[in-house]
Amino acid sequence: MNTISLKRAVNLMLTFSICLLTLFLTGCWDRVEINDLALVMATGLDKANDNNIELSVQLAIPKAMGGGQGMVGGHGGDKPTIVEKATGKTIFEAMSRLQEKVSRRIFWGHNEVIIIGEKLAREGIQRHIDFFTRHPSPRERSFVFVAKGKAIDTLKVIPDLERSSAEITRELANFKIGMSVTLKELVQMLIGNTRAAALPWIEVEREPENKMGLRVNGTAVFKKDKMVGRINDKVTRGVLWLRNEIKLSAVTFEPKGAEGQISFNLLRSHTELIPKIENGKWKITAKVVTEDDVVENETKLNLMNPKIVKEIEKQLEQEIDDRILMTVKLVQEEMEADIFGFADAFYRHYPDQWSKVKDQWDEKFPEVEVDIKSNAYIRRPGMSTSPQGIPENEVKGK
Structure with missing residues (x-):
């Protein structure tokens, strides 16, 4: 085979290889644009009627969360977040019902905080946290709190210094003023030798008048997965x-x-x-x-x-x-x-x-x-x- 024929054979093989490789390139067939997602910033779990659970989520409004002057605490412009809720026998069932009234796909990858209502905490939390550890999207690094009263009331707080109550609770956990517990750490406590757990207790403050804020004010104590008291x-x-x-x-x-x-x-x-x-x-x-x-x-x-x-x-x-x-x-x-x-x-x-x-x-x-x-x-x-x-x-x- 002469030199010219050899070069032609090599070029033909390269061309064939390139064409073959393109068959294995799947592309972005399953991509989802950010504009099609509803970003969950914080989650609330409350006891509902008929042994159901009430799931509430704090969703970011991208346009308002973009920053800019006058956006602190949602004053001077649109609110940076909204709160939606739905009920179901399980968290996933409640989420499915929630998806029916949210125009974008609910995305858990940005969830930073899980807040459990007091009534639900006293009845037991083990079966409810299974969703957050089993589903591939939620973060195991999310901080967990127990709220005085209902968790949804905490999510609805619009603060002055931060853009959302999710940011307040996250920063309070990072400061380690009181207990600071992630979802992963909570699970480790519940399956540990004592099966006892402690979670930070958070309250809505309504002072001064017409103002609302959040405060970590003690600890909720759990025996097995049920809250038995507060310190x-x-x-x-x-x-x-x-x-x-x-x-x-x-x-x-x-x-x-x-x-x-x-x-x-x-x-x-x-x-x-x-x-x-x-x-x-x-x-x-x-x-x-x-x-x-x-x-x-x-x-x-x-x-x-x-x-x-x-x-x-x-x-x-x-x-x-x-x-x-x-x-x-x-x-x-x-x-x-x-x-x-x-x-x-x-x-x-x-x-x-x-x-x-x-x-x-x-x-x-x-x-x-x-x-x-x-x-x-x-x-x-x-x-x-x-x-x-x-x-x-x-x-x-x-």
């Missing part, structure tokens, strides 16, 4: 200390022998749970190490004096101990739900003993003795080295 935000801090999840904390107290308050801001903290079984008694020791800054000093104490600082550190440790013990007593005696992770600690250190009591852990948990050992360190006294507005001769420990 306030102060007690929630104790839960976060024990779970080693404390990120933001303000502690204020009046030092002994002084007039006025001192406020501390948490820098960082670490908690270690140490289980022990001895003579048939189950005990947990929580070792807490915390570092704090002084952010306000109303007393006449000079916080540059090492002896004074050492004494205040001891009092700060006692304040932390008291808060945690108050939380333990309330949860053990009134709710009997291990939301602290004690069961996991015993399971890791004493697997054989744990296997004998795991089926009766609800009865064993309230009997566990809890000892708190805190070590607090004041790292910085603040920008001022001495109390402000006080004559120098009145400052103590200068």
Whole structure:
């Protein structure tokens, strides 16, 4: 075969290969334009009549969500979101009915928040969250809340600083002011050793007049998948200390022998749970190490004096101990739900003993003795080295 014939053969094979490859290019046959989608930003689940569930969704209005001046909180223009609802025996059935009155295909990929109404939470949530973990579209990173009253009322809030209530709840979760729980973490708690869970409690605020906002105000406590009670935000801090999840904390107290308050801001903290079984008694020791800054000093104490600082550190440790013990007593005696992770600690250190009591852990948990050992360190006294507005001769420990 001469050179010309060889080149022709090669070109023919290349042409044939290119034509063959085009058969495997499927193209965008299943594409959906963004203009054809109804983007779900937040989801509400409420108890409906006849054992049905009410599904409410907060849908973004793309034109209004585009930003621009005057769009904050939906004031000065069109509302950035709308709320639609439907009922059904399951979430998917309710979604199908919802789709009948929404002109665009409902898309769950942008859902950031799942809010569960109080009544539904008390009856049980396990069968309802199955949809969000089984369906391929919803995010497992969505934050989960329990709402006082109905979840749909939370979705309808139009805030001043953000474009939607979905953004408010997401940012509150990211700040970790209280509990911050994703859908994935909720499922892990429900299938864990204790099958107890804790979710942030959110409320609609109606102050000042004619204004509405949202506030995380404590924690909803679940035993298995049913809500058994609620703890306030102060007690929630104790839960976060024990779970080693404390990120933001303000502690204020009046030092002994002084007039006025001192406020501390948490820098960082670490908690270690140490289980022990001895003579048939189950005990947990929580070792807490915390570092704090002084952010306000109303007393006449000079916080540059090492002896004074050492004494205040001891009092700060006692304040932390008291808060945690108050939380333990309330949860053990009134709710009997291990939301602290004690069961996991015993399971890791004493697997054989744990296997004998795991089926009766609800009865064993309230009997566990809890000892708190805190070590607090004041790292910085603040920008001022001495109390402000006080004559120098009145400052103590200068």
